[in-house]
Amino acid sequence: MANRPTLKTIADRVGVTVSAVSLALRDDPRISRATRERIQQAAETLGYVYNRHAAGLRRGDSGTVAVCLNDLSNPFFTEFLGHMEARFREADRMMLFCHAHETPSIQARFIRQMAEHGAAGLILVPVAGTTREDLDGPQVRHLRDFPLVLISRDVDDTGFDRVINDDEMGIRLLFDHLYAAGHRRFAWLGGGGDTSTARDRERSFRQRMDAAGLPVTTETIHHGPTSLAFGDAMLERLLALPTPPTAIVCFSDIIAFGVLAACYRHGLRPGIDISVTGFDDMGAAAYSAPALTSVRVRTDLIGQRASELLLARMAGERHPPVREVVPPELVVRNTTGPPAHGGLVQR
Known part of the structure; x- marks a missing residue:
């Protein structure tokens, strides 16, 4: 298999420096339009693909966020995904996803793997039975000072941001x-x-x-x-x-x-x-x-707010953890009415 083309490959082809190639591929105006076009054309011809992993290592930020949902058999929880994905895509962030099957061991394993793979932050709907120890205890030292936001379900006294329904x-x-x-x-x-x-x-x-x-x-x-x-x-x-x-x-x-x-x-x-x-x-x-x-x-408001909090933490904000409670709305439809005269009668 041929070696993957690099910035140096493009620089050698065009006859410019590696830094000039890097700037041109980001459409930086410090490189003249003509040179940018030559560099971008060479990158396309060579089949160059931007190496986000390498760039993330240089920046100390992988560019990915992790989302762990407790149970996809309940369609309600998937409604959060669309609202969060749209915001992260807007912020040029890619999502890593886990379905925890309402199982603590799967949740714990994903949290560790997410940290090992360098995810920059995590949004979590905790599985049933999740405790403060599961998020703040000695077995999860990798979560200390890690950007993490809980949604939908609360965990008492945890030191992370939470956005939940009232x-x-x-x-x-x-x-x-x-x-x-x-x-x-x-x-x-x-x-x-x-x-x-x-x-x-x-x-x-x-x-x-x-x-x-x-x-x-x-x-x-x-x-x-x-x-x-x-x-x-x-x-x-x-x-x-x-x-x-x-x-x-x-x-x-x-x-x-x-x-x-x-x-x-x-x-x-x-x-x-x-x-x-x-x-x-x-x-x-x-x-x-x-x-x-x-x-x-309001899965839309909860998902959007959680995304904003996570992105802010990932950008370095260090204010005390917040617990935001989003008010719901009553939607009256046709399955409710006055009680039947004399109470319930089987038919």
């Missing part, structure tokens, strides 16, 4: 909408205690129930995976209760879609016979049948 506010908006419509029998589906989003949303639900003077019992709170199957199966259990709920508040749109599918098997009309809400407002929420009432997480 999950407690989102549940308040949903609950108050349902309560104002007349609902008094609620069920909560999903979540758990392994992520900040699950903890914050459930805590807010319990607080709203308490403020309304409504009891929270073992028939009210139901934990499970963020999956269609969980939502589908849970409607079966809820309908079997002596007094089924009239409103089902789901941790995520994915669970809510599963509930909607089960409604049709039972001849129930969402929004008329029973109210169902999601959270995240994924793109599909507006196109379910009927369209899903949900809380819109």
Whole structure:
């Protein structure tokens, strides 16, 4: 295989210095237009390709940013990618990407590999169960003073920038909408205690129930995976209760879609016979049948802000870590309405 042409190869071909070639290929006006054109033509003829890796070593900046998402089986998390990629492309940065499969060991391995390959910064949606020790502990000394921004899920007391959704506010908006419509029998589906989003949303639900003077019992709170199957199966259990709920508040749109599918098997009309809400407002929420009432997480604002914070850290900013909370929006569609007269009746 022929040797890859270098700046010196071009310089020898044109009869100029290597520094002149470097400037000309960056279209620097210090090199005359005629000479720039000769150099650029020679580079094209020789098949010269800019060696970003070598340039990065000289600058101490690889030009790449890493993004690690927790779970691509949930389309919600992919929505961040488009907003971040556009901003990094604008900044002439290339993205390294990892799908952690909600697995701590995969996340930890990627973080180390990212550092080994010289990534200049990292945006992370932490996998379930991620702790401060996983980001600040002795096993990750390579992250000290490293540009890192957490999005979507929070990790308490960590020394990195975080940009997250106001999950407690989102549940308040949903609950108050349902309560104002007349609902008094609620069920909560999903979540758990392994992520900040699950903890914050459930805590807010319990607080709203308490403020309304409504009891929270073992028939009210139901934990499970963020999956269609969980939502589908849970409607079966809820309908079997002596007094089924009239409103089902789901941790995520994915669970809510599963509930909607089960409604049709039972001849129930969402929004008329029973109210169902999601959270995240994924793109599909507006196109379910009927369209899903949900809380819109501003993935655009979170992704863009996280990108800006990371680029600023990579440029050398050293202000104390920030925790920014982005307010969501309630989107009322057709899966919510007043409770059916006399409560839920199976058809």
